[in-house]
Amino acid sequence: MDDDSRTARWERRADTPLAVASLLYLGSYAVQVLGEDSLPRPLIVLCLVVMLTSWALFVVDYAVRWRLSGEGVRFAHRHWLDTVVVLLPLLRPVRVVRVYEAVQRRRGQPKMSLQALVMLYAGLSSLLLGFGAALSVYRFEHRVPGATIRTFGDSVWWVCSTLSTVGYGDMVPVTVPGRLVAVVLMGCGLALLGAVTGSFSSYLMQRFARQDETRRPPGV
Structure with a gap:
């Protein structure tokens, strides 16, 4: 199996989990910022753990696709948007659109x-x-x-x-x-x-x- 098909398979499997992880990141960040003065300390720590865990998933996804691409350092330049998303995980829910497209294709509906x-x-x-x-x-x-x-x-x-x-x-x-x-x-x-x-x-x-x-x- 070539690298392109391996990368495509990985992206199909990772799209939905990473979109969910990003929504969790966004929700946890919102709770942490808006409730830092009123919420119990354990809940704030839990939100921080969820944020770091979600971010770690983004980094793992980026590293796997870098490895599968075989492009070396050129991957960061050619996929600059993915690099930005790793630094700004709040943009990761945009991938929900790709999940929607994949579902539409499987159902035979027009894109x-x-x-x-x-x-x-x-x-x-x-x-x-x-x-x-x-x-x-x-x-x-x-x-x-x-x-x-x-x-x-x-x-x-x-x-x-x-x-x-x-x-x-x-x-x-x-x-x-x-x-x-x-x-x-x-x-x-x-x-x-x-x-x-x-x-x-x-x-x-x-x-x-x-x-x-x-x-x-x-x-x-």
Whole structure:
């Protein structure tokens, strides 16, 4: 059996468990951040254990696919998104879309169009990235003197205005980690917004082209 088929088999088997692990990671991180002042210490420690265990699964998956690819150090360059996901496990639930596609194929149902798939990926990525960024910024900012982001609601509002590239400026991070999150969020916001806009424009152009073909008289 060649390396490509071995890698494909591994990815099919690992997709669902890793998507579940990522959701557990996200939920545990949220509980840890939002409940650190009110929840019992053992529960906070349990959330930390779940987070570390989930992250370890991502690292194992990355290492196995690196080994099966046979590409050596080129794997990190060619699969840069997978490398980012290892560093930012909150994005791992995006793989749920791949699980959905696999189920659709097994049932013999038509796959999603490329434009719809891109918009679904971008929308899901925006939600996951925004929620993770809101948690992170709230954790870094809400206790700092002079901070304008005091509640989780403030953090969500800041994320929405930043991710949509509006940037009202009424709330801004003042810590170095918070500003690093802002830089990443601004870059991702531009990329995701461009992906959705381009895919939607392409979808409209295809629809108009099909309508034009159906209205055109035969032989013209």
